[in-house]
Amino acid sequence: MKVCFIVSEFFGWGKFGGYGSATRVLATELARRGLEVTVVTPARGAQPQREEIDGVTVLSSPAHALRAQFELLRACGADVYHSQEPSLGTWLAMKAAPESVHLVTCRDTRVQADWLIELRSWILDGSFRTLLTFPYENNPLVKKAVRSADGVFCPNEFSRPIAQRKYGLSATPGFLPTPVHPPGIPVQKADQPTVCFVGRWDRRKRPEIFFELARAFPDVRFIAVGKARTAARTEVLQGRYAEVSNLELLGFVDQFSSDGLQQTLSQSWVLVNTALREGLPRSFLEAAAFKCAILSRVDPEGFASKFGQRVHNDDFSAGLRRLLMNGDWRRRGEEAHAYVSTKYGFEPSITRHLEAYHRYIHRSHG
Numbered sequence: 001m002k003v004c005f006i007v008s009e010f011f012g013w014g015k016f017g018g019y020g021s022a023t024r025v026l027a028t029e030l031a032r033r034g035l036e037v038t039v040v041t042p043a044r045g046a047q048p049q050r051e052e053i054d055g056v057t058v059l060s061s062p063a064h065a066l067r068a069q070f071e072l073l074r075a076c077g078a079d080v081y082h083s084q085e086p087s088l089g090t091w092l093a094m095k096a097a098p099e100s101v102h103l104v105t106c107r108d109t110r111v112q113a114d115w116l117i118e119l120r121s122w123i124l125d126g127s128f129r130t131l132l133t134f135p136y137e138n139n140p141l142v143k144k145a146v147r148s149a150d151g152v153f154c155p156n157e158f159s160r161p162i163a164q165r166k167y168g169l170s171a172t173p174g175f176l177p178t179p180v181h182p183p184g185i186p187v188q189k190a191d192q193p194t195v196c197f198v199g200r201w202d203r204r205k206r207p208e209i210f211f212e213l214a215r216a217f218p219d220v221r222f223i224a225v226g227k228a229r230t231a232a233r234t235e236v237l238q239g240r241y242a243e244v245s246n247l248e249l250l251g252f253v254d255q256f257s258s259d260g261l262q263q264t265l266s267q268s269w270v271l272v273n274t275a276l277r278e279g280l281p282r283s284f285l286e287a288a289a290f291k292c293a294i295l296s297r298v299d300p301e302g303f304a305s306k307f308g309q310r311v312h313n314d315d316f317s318a319g320l321r322r323l324l325m326n327g328d329w330r331r332r333g334e335e336a337h338a339y340v341s342t343k344y345g346f347e348p349s350i351t352r353h354l355e356a357y358h359r360y361i362h363r364s365h366g
Helices: 018-032 066-076 088-096 112-125 128-137 140-148 160-167 207-216 231-241 260-267 282-289 300-307 316-343 346-365
Strands: 002-006 036-042 050-053 056-061 080-084 101-105 151-154 194-198 221-225 247-251 270-273 293-296 308-310
Touching (some): 002 066, 002 088, 018 036, 018 056, 018 346, 066 088, 080 088, 080 346, 088 101, 088 140, 101 140, 101 346, 140 160, 151 160, 151 346, 194 207, 194 282, 207 221, 207 231, 207 316, 231 247, 260 282, 270 282, 282 293, 293 316, 300 316, 308 316
Parallel strands (some): 002 036, 002 080, 036 056, 080 101, 194 221, 221 247, 270 293
Antiparallel strands (some): 050 056
């Protein structure tokens, strides 16, 4: 079987977000099981047009070069084209390979209020190039493509009705979970209270709140994994908080080439998320796999409320105190682990993807 993933990023080239890491985990595991897997993605930086990564063929072209992307999609000759979030690439794939199966996973369905938050953050960051994301994901052709897809899914429960309304679907999208690797190292929580932040250090993510939290809790160890979209902002934040003795700024950690991220999650008691908006972050699922409680302003699927503390009025200090009090973080972390293992377990999630591919190929081609 040939499967082609269409995605806005692939972890390892210029951007290191949830779409890219989720796609890389899924693509490499399917390739390991004998499928012929291709990823088509916009080129970033000095990314080559073609390369092989862990058994997966990654093809790239400039984001604005729609004709080039069309040719790449047609050359794939895949049985299944699976978009990891609706985009113009979804529509192009349908034109390039009309006889193939076309599936869509709506990973982070953004409505108008979400785009306003994104816009304000991009302007403050001076990241105007990122504004190209809006027309690439939001135009009549994309909506038409989603409605024409053979199957539409969401990787979580809460966004299913949102995606149905946004794209005018006659039925609620199915549930197709993102596979989460079980811990590859023993989970050994630190003796000292330890909390971590995993994500980009951009304004929408508001990492300064986490860094200031370290000042307010000198007896707690704080570990920040990530970097900003620009080197200048990364350097500013590193310089501003370098003197906070209980704050470790690890910078970017490649989870596919080292166990640095796993080591951080293994030791941490709590994962802190300070973002203004999120879908269901992959970091929540990965942290839960390591029995971390969640402290977050956003609460997709009630994840923070059930498995940690949901923060109100940005009072992260109060939420952290409640989690550390009487070891409440441990109970919440254990419950998060049980939930993620059941709903997002690695083997069941991969199996559901394979079943979907075979089912839709059978419907399409008998």
